[in-house]
Amino acid sequence: MATITGVRVEDVRFPTxxxxxxxxxxxxxxxxxxxxxVLETDAxxxxxxxxxxxxxxxxxxRGNDIVAEAARQQAVTLVGRDVDELAADMGALYxxxxxxxxxxxxxxxxxxxxxxxxAVLNAVWDxxxxxxxxxxxxLLVDLTPEQxxxxxxxxxxxxxxxxxEALALLKAxxxxxxxxxxxxxxxxxxxxxxxxxxxxxxxxxxxxLCQEAVDAGYQHVKLKVGADLAxxxxxxxxxxxxxxxxxxxxxxxxxxxxxxxAIEWMRELARFDPxxxxxxxxxxxxxxxxxxxxxxxxxxxxxxxxxxxxxxxKQLFQAEAIDxxxxxxxxxxxxxxxxxxxxxxxxxxxxxxxHAGGVGLCEMVQHVSVLDYVAIGGDLxxxxxxxxxxxxxxxxxxxxxxxxxxxTAYVLPSLPGYSTQMYEESVERFRFPDGAxxxxxxSAPGTTVRDTAVRDTSQHVPH
Amino acid sequence: MATITGVRVEDVRFPTxxxxxxxxxxxxxxxxxxxxxVLETDAxxxxxxxxxxxxxxxxxxRGNDIVAEAARQQAVTLVGRDVDELAADMGALYxxxxxxxxxxxxxxxxxxxxxxxxAVLNAVWDxxxxxxxxxxxxLLVDLTPEQxxxxxxxxxxxxxxxxxEALALLKAxxxxxxxxxxxxxxxxxxxxxxxxxxxxxxxxxxxxLCQEAVDAGYQHVKLKVGADLAxxxxxxxxxxxxxxxxxxxxxxxxxxxxxxxAIEWMRELARFDPxxxxxxxxxxxxxxxxxxxxxxxxxxxxxxxxxxxxxxxKQLFQAEAIDxxxxxxxxxxxxxxxxxxxxxxxxxxxxxxxHAGGVGLCEMVQHVSVLDYVAIGGDLxxxxxxxxxxxxxxxxxxxxxxxxxxxTAYVLPSLPGYSTQMYEESVERFRFPDGAxxxxxxSAPGTTVRDTAVRDTSQHVPH
Numbered sequence: 001m002a003t004i005t006g007v008r009v010e011d012v013r014f015p016t017x018x019x020x021x022x023x024x025x026x027x028x029x030x031x032x033x034x035x036x037x038v039l040e041t042d043a044x045x046x047x048x049x050x051x052x053x054x055x056x057x058x059x060x061x062r063g064n065d066i067v068a069e070a071a072r073q074q075a076v077t078l079v080g081r082d083v084d085e086l087a088a089d090m091g092a093l094y095x096x097x098x099x100x101x102x103x104x105x106x107x108x109x110x111x112x113x114x115x116x117x118x119a120v121l122n123a124v125w126d127x128x129x130x131x132x133x134x135x136x137x138x139l140l141v142d143l144t145p146e147q148x149x150x151x152x153x154x155x156x157x158x159x160x161x162x163x164x165e166a167l168a169l170l171k172a173x174x175x176x177x178x179x180x181x182x183x184x185x186x187x188x189x190x191x192x193x194x195x196x197x198x199x200x201x202x203x204x205x206x207x208x209l210c211q212e213a214v215d216a217g218y219q220h221v222k223l224k225v226g227a228d229l230a231x232x233x234x235x236x237x238x239x240x241x242x243x244x245x246x247x248x249x250x251x252x253x254x255x256x257x258x259x260x261x262a263i264e265w266m267r268e269l270a271r272f273d274p275x276x277x278x279x280x281x282x283x284x285x286x287x288x289x290x291x292x293x294x295x296x297x298x299x300x301x302x303x304x305x306x307x308x309x310x311x312x313x314k315q316l317f318q319a320e321a322i323d324x325x326x327x328x329x330x331x332x333x334x335x336x337x338x339x340x341x342x343x344x345x346x347x348x349x350x351x352x353x354x355h356a357g358g359v360g361l362c363e364m365v366q367h368v369s370v371l372d373y374v375a376i377g378g379d380l381x382x383x384x385x386x387x388x389x390x391x392x393x394x395x396x397x398x399x400x401x402x403x404x405x406x407x408t409a410y411v412l413p414s415l416p417g418y419s420t421q422m423y424e425e426s427v428e429r430f431r432f433p434d435g436a437x438x439x440x441x442x443s444a445p446g447t448t449v450r451d452t453a454v455r456d457t458s459q460h461v462p463h
Numbered sequence: 464m465a466t467i468t469g470v471r472v473e474d475v476r477f478p479t480x481x482x483x484x485x486x487x488x489x490x491x492x493x494x495x496x497x498x499x500x501v502l503e504t505d506a507x508x509x510x511x512x513x514x515x516x517x518x519x520x521x522x523x524x525r526g527n528d529i530v531a532e533a534a535r536q537q538a539v540t541l542v543g544r545d546v547d548e549l550a551a552d553m554g555a556l557y558x559x560x561x562x563x564x565x566x567x568x569x570x571x572x573x574x575x576x577x578x579x580x581x582a583v584l585n586a587v588w589d590x591x592x593x594x595x596x597x598x599x600x601x602l603l604v605d606l607t608p609e610q611x612x613x614x615x616x617x618x619x620x621x622x623x624x625x626x627x628e629a630l631a632l633l634k635a636x637x638x639x640x641x642x643x644x645x646x647x648x649x650x651x652x653x654x655x656x657x658x659x660x661x662x663x664x665x666x667x668x669x670x671x672l673c674q675e676a677v678d679a680g681y682q683h684v685k686l687k688v689g690a691d692l693a694x695x696x697x698x699x700x701x702x703x704x705x706x707x708x709x710x711x712x713x714x715x716x717x718x719x720x721x722x723x724x725a726i727e728w729m730r731e732l733a734r735f736d737p738x739x740x741x742x743x744x745x746x747x748x749x750x751x752x753x754x755x756x757x758x759x760x761x762x763x764x765x766x767x768x769x770x771x772x773x774x775x776x777k778q779l780f781q782a783e784a785i786d787x788x789x790x791x792x793x794x795x796x797x798x799x800x801x802x803x804x805x806x807x808x809x810x811x812x813x814x815x816x817x818h819a820g821g822v823g824l825c826e827m828v829q830h831v832s833v834l835d836y837v838a839i840g841g842d843l844x845x846x847x848x849x850x851x852x853x854x855x856x857x858x859x860x861x862x863x864x865x866x867x868x869x870x871t872a873y874v875l876p877s878l879p880g881y882s883t884q885m886y887e888e889s890v891e892r893f894r895f896p897d898g899a900x901x902x903x904x905x906s907a908p909g910t911t912v913r914d915t916a917v918r919d920t921s922q923h924v925p926h
Contacts, residue, residue, distance in 0.1 A: 100525065
């Protein structure tokens with residue numbers, strides 16, 4: 001027996017706006033934040049401390065408290081539930097949590113109540129994997145095709161993918177699972193980096209970071225664009241110089257353009273041979289993305305970090321609107337909805353290159369990418385998962401990237417869970433608004449935070 | 464001078480689940496609620512009391528506190544602003560309020576932060592109309608085409624509608640404005656009723672309410688469907704018997720079907736000759752609605768009450784997915800986004816039949832429908848606006864419907880504002896969780912609430 005005895009939800013905010021980490025054409029002053037859910041149980045964990053589950057969704061500052069409150073209201077319904085019973089039917093738990101029609105009205109399946117649901121379900125999946133003593137990716141690839149399809153939320157998808165089709169697809173990938181897993185255990189899962197390309201960085205910093213990416217073995221580097229065309233040309237010229245003609249350069253407009261403007265702007269940027277243009281327009285504009293894609297080919301179109309649910313992804317695939325599916329582990333409703341999107345992507349033959357960065361997203365996407373390759377998509381062609389090198393120091397099981405001869409890659413995590421537990425010291429220090437950092441004590445003693453994100457806090461006025 | 468001096472946001476919930484008002488295949492226990500925003504000023508109103516602005520968005524219970532908190536965070540930024548300056552450039556105010564990229568992340572433009580923005584902007588529009596001493600519809604139809612297009616949020620729409628096209632469309636309607644207005648002042652704006660058709664009602668109650676609708680002069684009646692096919696057939700048989708072959712019968716599935724299921728179910732229900740099937744599937748499924756529409760013609764497809772923004776409506780029009788546009792005044796970001804959708808609908812030739820019911824939605828949609836006919840769409844063909852007869856008793860300027868010879872219709876409101884002010888007694892009594900009703904005092908003295916929605920409160924355990 002292991003019973004969920006309590007729930008704690010924290011509003012944790014890192015002052016990343018100080019260093020312009022995360023700055024792009026739409027988001028100029030992001031304070032990377034997490035609505036962080038802790039599920040407490042009465043069972044002992046492997047280290048003697050009680051077994052817990054830790055999950056989060058990512059936001060960029062104000063409103064993180066609103067998401068946290070929604071998560072609290074959803075999570076309290078779990079108190080008293082037995083962990084092993086939950087683990088035995090995670091599809092049923094998902095349906096329970098999404099069946100509250102009063103909360104559903106506030107979406108449905110989008111915005112705050114869907115972000116908060118992601119945080120809650122991420123915590124449950126973390127708990128279930130910890131209880132099983134496995135990293136989440138291994139728990140998932142150990143499921144049979146029937147178990148995996150039972151986990152997936154296939155509602156509203158049957159015009160594109162029936163349960164039988166999903167099952168057939170999973171069964172077809174079953175024979176190669178062990179071989180593909182062995183490959184990933186040798187090489188890791190390929191990544192690209194966005195650390196170089198934030199808009200707020202100077203040209204010198206951009207050049208230096210591009211060079212560091214090359215030196216570190218990256219074959220893909222992404223830059224933000226869309227604020228000013230002349231500046232984009234200047235920055236892409238620098239990046240191309242450093243990367244050379246053969247490495248992949250991706251660009252990301254973060255939704256700033258209308259459709260005709262995206263097409264026009266890309267006429268000017270196509271000469272830098274980008275692999276993809278990411279978020280060229282409103283994330284809701286399926287038909288707009290399809291129009292942009294037709295106009296800018298052979299440059300690819302990528303989107304997904306703001307794609308709010310599987311019904312939107314279904315249509316992006318049906319409309320042939322995207323070349324790369326960038327699903328987000330904090331925006332989709334955890335593994336249940338992610339498996340559905342991975343199945344759709346596999347059926348439509350669109351590579352999944354998950355969005356990451358933020359807070360804890362890298363920690364989660366590595367599990368998803370392993371699941372995709374081993375059990376669902378079964379292919380690495382055109383796949384590369386985002387990696388951003390910040391804020392990992394706040395996690396107890398941070399991502400590791402290494403180049404083992406096949407390019408820079410996520411090393412498969414080995415500890416039990418979803419890699420989503422934060423150090424209590426980090427939570428305490430950056431809890432908003434009462435953590436030591438936010439009350440103005442920028443040199444609080446007794447923390448173990450190795451704090452790259454707050455290097456310049458001496459100039460920061462908490463807000 | 465009139466300065467906004469304070470903001471008050473209330474979580475008001477009416478216990479409608481007691482009587483099954485509002486029950487449908489998706490939403491079985493709705494407690495109709497409002498996140499209610501009050502803007503206080505230092506200027507005198509016409510009655511001597513200080514001038515205020517009153518706005519709301521509608522939810523169905525749990526989570527209304529979350530929307531209220533988001534509205535509070537958005538509304539407090541208005542304190543200190545001058546009302547006349549705001550009124551002079553409502554487009555700029557809209558851009559200010561939507562420019563918070565941190566809150567934008569929680570949507571963007573959808574879910575809780577968009578619902579709350581609607582409530583805040585509805586309050587500002589109410590305030591501006593009160594300050595001008597006009598009902599909102601008159602303030603809007605008195606704007607020039609240039610002023611009206613400056614109010615509209617046209618971002619992300621230029622592939623479907625440019626500013627110049629919007630302006631040309633408004634100018635083309637200018638000569639007929641006075642004539643159309645005079646027509647509405649004589650006849651009112653045509654309505655249909657949903658009061659008869661909630662799923663939770665017995666057959667006898669259904670038959671009685673249909674007969675009452677016929678007796679009251681309604682030419683359109685709407686029923687909920689989708690929970691059980693045999694029951695739908697039985698209920699539609701009753702309704703058709705009472706309505707006869709010539710009156711219009713609409714049906715509403717409230718999103719319960721997958722696309723293939725919607726098509727199959729409608730094969731059985733088509734024989735009742737429904738004018739439209741409403742919300743046959745996920746509100747996000749643009750391509751799914753288009754597929755259903757192709758399959759069920761000549762039955763029309765209607766949707767919109769959960770269509771979360773103008774970008775989604777743009778695509779519903781582009782994909783020829785709907786026959787009726789049911790925009791919602793609590794879900795779109797007030798007049799600014801509504802004008803954009805009315806312009807799109809006019810360009811694509813889709814009749815706008817706004818969603819109403821809930822709390823205060825009828826009060827708002829009458830203003831929108833007048834604006835549409837007089838200044839934008841310019842046509843009544845195929846138009847009929849929803850009307851539900853409950854909860855109006857809580858508003859200081861409730862809707863009036865009457866049959867003046869052209870069918871049952873909203874009588875044009877004449878008091879200044881957006882008709883969105885609630886009685887303070889109602890707010891006090893139904894404020895959650897501390898209002899007299901919710902603390903268990905179901906017979907609180909001293910209220911003036913004429914309370915159709917809480918007839919059966921003696922059996923109700925507050926939750």
